[in-house]
Amino acid sequence: MASTVSLLRKLILESPPGEWAINQLRELLIGALKQGPVPQHVAFEMDGNRRYARTHRMETVEGHHRGFEALARIMEICYKCGVKVVTVYAFSIENFNRPKYEVEGLMQLAKVKLEQLTTYGDILDRYGACVRVLGQREMIRDDVLQVVDKAVARTKHNNKAVLNICFPYTSRAEITTAIRETVTDFLAPPPPKNTPFSPSRIRQKVLSSQYDDRDTLPTIRDASPDNRAEADLDKDVDGDTGDSSSATLLPDSPQPRVRARKSSSDSSTLPNPESITADTLDSHMYTSEDPPLDVFVRTSGVERLSDFMLWQCHQDTHIFFLKCFWPDFDLQDFVLVLLEWQWRQKQKAREGSVQIKNNKVRRAME
16 A cells, blocks of 8 residues: 555656646745845755665765766755855865775766766856866866866856865865965065156156257166165265265274165065964965855764865854755755754844844943
């Protein structure tokens, strides 16, 4: 009896009228969610593909294949709800320690899915989403890297949403790269000031206009700091400034002390290290152009970040650990996440308004 009911339910849901009804319900639910606040940046740690494959007695690569199908499904749901940036953890640098056949399978799968996503899929163009691949490019196979560059170039004209694919990536590598770039910027000499006309050139033009080219004027050299230093040094040695007479020194008199002057180019022009702030490092992160991370979701029941978005997770980031495997993650799971996030936002706004009222009452009593 149970098998008959299950078969009947499957036939109804997979029939054209059943699929149409389910799609209408999904659209209605998404439209209702859009009426409330919507997170602008959502990150997914797609975990559980291998355990999903073992549970369903299939090859590990097939589990990853189902995971990419879930990514396309969830990506469209997010963009329909109004999410601007979706960041996914596709491949960790630590995954290179896995068996070689699995690493090769993941690389080949990423190559095929990126080609399908950018060549045949209309999801990105429909929602105006551009693809950005974040991670250590030098660790990607050459044939996969070509597909990555093609996917980025194919969608670079889209500017309404963003799909960040972390591949291969770890937060420690990202933070290390950001610190290295910050140090490089601070050690680099400042760019020369752009002066269209030097003072010597201006003086030369003025003198030329006064003399009307009757006499050949000597070329006036730029009064650079080095030249001024040499001239001052000569004045100190000779003791003659050209404007006043110099006294004759006695034979027993000590020789004048030569004062070495440092030119401005020798002075330290490096920025103050105290000016390095969290915003300085944030400007060198992979996600520097994206809004702050609002929601972090990890599937498979594991409750840790596992070196993903460590810098981006801040005090206002809401972290959700779900028990379902990533290939099973669908609209019903995302709805629960989004509803809880919206409830927390309303609670935060309510507490903020109460705090403002209390402050007003306290000031009035004072």
